[in-house]
Amino acid sequence: MVDGGAGSPTPGGRADAPRKRADARRNEAALLEAAAAAFLDAGVDVPVRDIAARAGVGVGTIYRHFPTRADLIVGVYRHQVQACAEAAPALLADSVTPHAALTAWIDRFVDFLVTKHGLAGAMSSDTAAFETLHGYFLDRLVPACARLLDAAAAAGEIRPGTDPRELLFAVGNLCAGRAPYYDARRMVGLLVAGLRLR
Template sequence: MTGHEGDAVRSRRPLRADAQRNEDRLLEVAAAAFAREGAGASVKDIARVAGVGVGTLYRRFPSKELLIEAVYRQEVQRLCEVAPHLTAMQPPVDALRSWMERFIDFMAAKQGMADALAVVLTDESERLQTRALLADAIAHLLAAAQTESKARPGVDARDVLMALGGISLMAGSEEQRDLAGRLIDLLLYGIVTN
């Protein structure tokens, strides 16, 4: 994929409501397929499960790499946007834990797409920007917990992000979900005050 193709994905015109629903469904199904089967997931199966034709998929995403890139970007955006919603809906420690679990799910999908993402996301500044966005989401969650004296002051969101990355590498697969939960509990034990 050239830089121009990536620019085309990012600078598309707004979609009609029905087309946006189709795209959202495609990205949701693709994220699950890539998490389960990796980048080798069938585009034809993704379109079928999403309830659209393969032609619709290819009109929006002319290559599998562009679909993978779009899934990745949407998942990052969703993960970052959910942090304030979680803090509004749950006690701060529960919100932090919920976000951490979502992060592990995100990383499982990302690992399934790792080979393709290495080709698509070649810009180091973009990777750093993604890390900064994720750290900002964690910082929001930590601030909410610290405001209620539920989290230790001075916990660095980037350190939490790195620890979560390690957890996802060790226990990010579906078969190791219990281990991931226990490791999240250990991480929270270091963050949460009694």
């Protein structure tokens, strides 16, 4: 569920980076574990102190390892984001049409977002602190999305020229809101349907 940490020079990491102390590596792992649990229980906006308490460390330790909340969020979800990005080629190969692959891939992205309380909101936020988060997601997912869009456009299924960044951001926005009568999946479906040529 959680990986070894963002910039941590594990034995397999960057060779020239100085090796971190054992307690530092232990705490980083504990923090990622605690943060993942806290995000699940209380959303990604959970107070920093709560995460620190769960991990059994002081708040200073959080900031040392993860200067911004975005770094922590990225640390927790990087594997899942990566997996989502890597799922695109297979979907493209297995689906009957590129647009079906696009739909399936976006469904997967939406599933990821709606199960993480507040994550979509954080991604959409234009706060400087979340710039990193925004950037990280986009860096990984935009190329995957672009391939799907290109394939669908080449097949004549959708109008060409859609910016994958913009589309993904819109999907994120649609996933950010919660209401009893609101189904983000349905609205995203409408959005993707709107891409189709008629």
